[in-house]
Amino acid sequence: MSISPRIPQPRRRLLAWTAAGAASLAVGTLAGCSDSAHASGGAAPEPSDSFSPGAPLNPSAAAGLPGPMAASPVAVRSKPVYKIHDLLPDAPSDAIALTIDDGPNPVYTPQLLALLRKYDIQATFNVVGSEAHAHKDLIRQIAADGHMVANHTMTHPQPLSKRTAAQIDAEIADAQSVIVDCGAPTPTLFRSPGGDWSPEILAASAKYGMVPIDWDVDPRDWSRPGVAHITQKLMAARPGDILLCHDGGGDRSQTLESLKSVLPALKAKGFTFVRL
Numbered sequence: 001m002s003i004s005p006r007i008p009q010p011r012r013r014l015l016a017w018t019a020a021g022a023a024s025l026a027v028g029t030l031a032g033c034s035d036s037a038h039a040s041g042g043a044a045p046e047p048s049d050s051f052s053p054g055a056p057l058n059p060s061a062a063a064g065l066p067g068p069m070a071a072s073p074v075a076v077r078s079k080p081v082y083k084i085h086d087l088l089p090d091a092p093s094d095a096i097a098l099t100i101d102d103g104p105n106p107v108y109t110p111q112l113l114a115l116l117r118k119y120d121i122q123a124t125f126n127v128v129g130s131e132a133h134a135h136k137d138l139i140r141q142i143a144a145d146g147h148m149v150a151n152h153t154m155t156h157p158q159p160l161s162k163r164t165a166a167q168i169d170a171e172i173a174d175a176q177s178v179i180v181d182c183g184a185p186t187p188t189l190f191r192s193p194g195g196d197w198s199p200e201i202l203a204a205s206a207k208y209g210m211v212p213i214d215w216d217v218d219p220r221d222w223s224r225p226g227v228a229h230i231t232q233k234l235m236a237a238r239p240g241d242i243l244l245c246h247d248g249g250g251d252r253s254q255t256l257e258s259l260k261s262v263l264p265a266l267k268a269k270g271f272t273f274v275r276l
């Protein structure tokens with residue numbers, strides 16, 4: 001598998017995400033992102049799932065990260081994208097999109113990539129910056145396989161909307177820098193942890209040139225509800241739906257087991273998988 005050479009980036013400021021960020025990661029527990037504020041109609045519930053972060057980012061390593069993105073701001077949206085055709089109006093009418101959150105993970109991401117290769121499916125990976133920094137090779141592999149690498153914040157704080165505007169900005173900017181430093185294209189899509197949106201989050205997403213994306217099929221796979229439950233929810237998808245699954249943040253073996261049958265079954269139903 002060929003991997004595109006990295007394009008040198010200008011050096012950037014010292015990341016705000018240094019010792020303080022690493023400390024919060026070390027003690028923090030982060031949920032999978034399907035504690036959806038939009039699905040429940042209220043604030044995301046407390047995490048009940050333990051997110052297992054990779055190695056904390058060394059502050060001295062942070063100093064070597066690339067410079068600020070040459071961000072081309074996009075229009076600020078009043079809400080995120082929930083349906084494929086809101087983002088890709090020319091997508092096939094039977095389009096369906098698989099989004100994979102909270103990785104990369106050294107156990108599950110390679111297995112998922114192999115599965116996607118087997119069924120010739122391109123997906124959208126919403127990656128956490130700290131995990132990307134710990135597993136740069138996986139980010140390169142995701143991109144080399146033709147999947148979309150999108151920004152899912154630096155440390156997956158929940159609820160992101162309760163952070164200050166400066167903290168929200170840093171979470172998004174730092175993840176953006178790490179992802180580019182890994183060798184992936186500059187992300188153009190942003191997913192907030194837990195589907196938690198606010199005017200400040202939507203503005204920051206636009207500032208860094210990203211369209212905010214959400215989902216409309218949520219099997220809550222991060223809560224490990226059983227393979228049958230995950231499969232049933234995913235198989236209920238309709239044309240234009242954005243599906244949410246996870247390859248990081250905990251034990252994702254149920255997710256993988258479900259997708260082994262769901263991916264070919266959805267293709268057999270006539271869906272066309274598209275990456276966002």
Ligand SMILES: [Zn+2]
Nearest residue numbers: 032033101102
């Ligand atoms: Zn998440």
